[in-house]
Amino acid sequence: MSAVTFDTHEFVKTLEAAGVPALQAEAISNAVKKAHESAELATKADLRELELSLTVKLGAIVVVALGVFSALLKWIA
Known part of the structure; x- marks a missing residue:
């Protein structure tokens, strides 16, 4: 920090x-x-850095979840 x-x-x-x-x-x-x-x-810069990191991680989780959901739909159908 x-x-x-x-x-x-x-x-x-x-x-x-x-x-x-x-x-x-x-x-x-x-x-x-x-x-x-x-x-x-924590400074404002620390919080901005943390926010960016969490946003990137959340985006990765969403992409993986969509991939798993898509694979499940293909497997079920």
């Missing part, structure tokens, strides 16, 4: 602007960054 960036410096600045002490803001930022890195997030 694609990497999604997390700007820790901007996050710390935002926390400090809201009145959070610098050391606490850095600790929160590090904790959020670690949680963010360990999460497996």
Whole structure:
């Protein structure tokens, strides 16, 4: 999956602007960054790739099913 960036410096600045002490803001930022890195997030590109893959597989299943159905009809008739 694609990497999604997390700007820790901007996050710390935002926390400090809201009145959070610098050391606490850095600790929160590090904790959020670690949680963010360990999460497996799907991007829009990942979802598009998955959708394409599933569409191709479904198309193949339909083609095979039609072939089997056609063979059964010839065998029965």
